[in-house]
Amino acid sequence: MASPIQSLHSEYLSQNTISDLTTPIVLTIAGSDSGGGAGIQADIKAMSATGSFACSVITAITSQNTQGVSAIFPIPLEHVASQLDAVFTDLNIVAVKVGMLADSEIIKIVAEKIKQYQPKHLVIDPVMVATSGDLLLKESAISTLKAELIPLADIITPNLPEGAALTGKPVPESESDMQDMVEELRALGAKSVLLKGGHLEKDENSNDLLILPSSSSLISAKRYPTKNTHGTGCTLSSAIASFLAQGNELNQAVNLGKKYISEAIAHADELHVGQGHGPVNHFYAGHANVR
Template sequence: MAAIRNVLSIAGSDPSGGAGIQADLKAFSANGVYGMAVVTALTAQNTRGVSGVELVAPDFVTKQIDAIFTDIRVDAVKIGMVATAGIATAIAEALRRHRPAHVVLDPVMIAKGGDRLLAEDAVTAMRSELLPLATMITPNIPEAAVLLGAPEAGDRGEMEHAAQRLTALGCGATLVKGGHLAANDSPDVLFSEGRATWFEGGRVETTNTHGTGCTLSSAIAAQLALTSDPVEAVRRAKAYVAAAIAASGRLDVGAGHGPTHHFHAHW
């Protein structure tokens, strides 16, 4: 019997369980891989917003990563909240030493409630240090604009151009998520191996969207560990997240932006 894949999340903690490493671990399990987590930051947050952040020292982030890689086979890594340039650099240095096969970078900048989760100087470090190490990056439209230092994409053509430009900065592939488009649908575009692939998606009328970006990037990391195919990984991950959002009404968690139902297929 083939060994179960091991996938590592390097991200911040969300005590409400909807985003961050808590969402990542749920998504890993639901997608059939063994999940591990390195914590970059502790947050005090719930479905209505973030009220506090305590950062982990960069050298201790390094110690956590080294502890995993010196003992455990890591088949893929997902990077979420890095918070500062120092943490971003520490992660990059560790990954250059350990050289995991797959790295999915979710450039987390703003929490669902609007709270900023990334320092200004960390954007430069993310672009120069982490992006070139990534098998795939998964920005939404505003995040893609920040990474490029350009206006936000307003249509499909501009989304595809942004994905192509980001990939040219050194990552293996770029998935630009279209949830911020002023449209009735929510298309995403993947630029990989010199071509664009579109993934269509409808909009679900719900406020239960807390942690959707974390969940999608984690599901992609899990599927890359299983398939090594970026197009198939995105296709499977998007189907999983769409079903998790559609089933989110079965949960009753908080009075703000509630979480998706990570275990919709199992409970």
């Protein structure tokens, strides 16, 4: 019997002839998590597990583990820029996932390079707060993110506190509150928004709201009782970017990404990592995607 990831990968293969297949390359622009559960490390794991080749540009180094973030060191701007130039001038990058950017100047550099190199797909996970509650994006940088980078995105993937920070509305406490945020999220200028409802912990299911220019729909998955949810946002946005790079339309990429993160959470307790919020299980399906 095929594993869930084998099934996801088969869906991709069935939609593409062999002659159409090239190595789908995805770039993650994000911070490094020394604990390995989120950030660049989670992105690379998710992209690899879903069948793409991952490359990276590191924007910040965090001193971090499953219990929290103790220090953040932003990478000097010239080194962020040189990393971006290095990968874009050599690799055929089809999709880009943007995560932690730390400050306004780094956001501006990333936006400038995205405009310069124009990758086909841009997924932005507006990382502002870690699972532990630690602030990862300076408040002064939120307006820069909204003005410079979000309007370039195919999709942004805020959780409920991030949606509130971006719109100025209260943090949603129900699906109805999520619906009330739709117009403000559309006004940010991205082509689409995936508002993640994982923080509504009393709900039986984990429901995300996919907001398109003229419609919105709920994407639902079973909620699994586990404290090991470190890196879920990084993982989901990376999986969506990976599936976009493989030629899937946006709706399909989001649905495949949702299936992948749900299974990674379902298998999270098979790992025993750290004493706090442990990571999801990116490779729960083993080596199913090795061709």
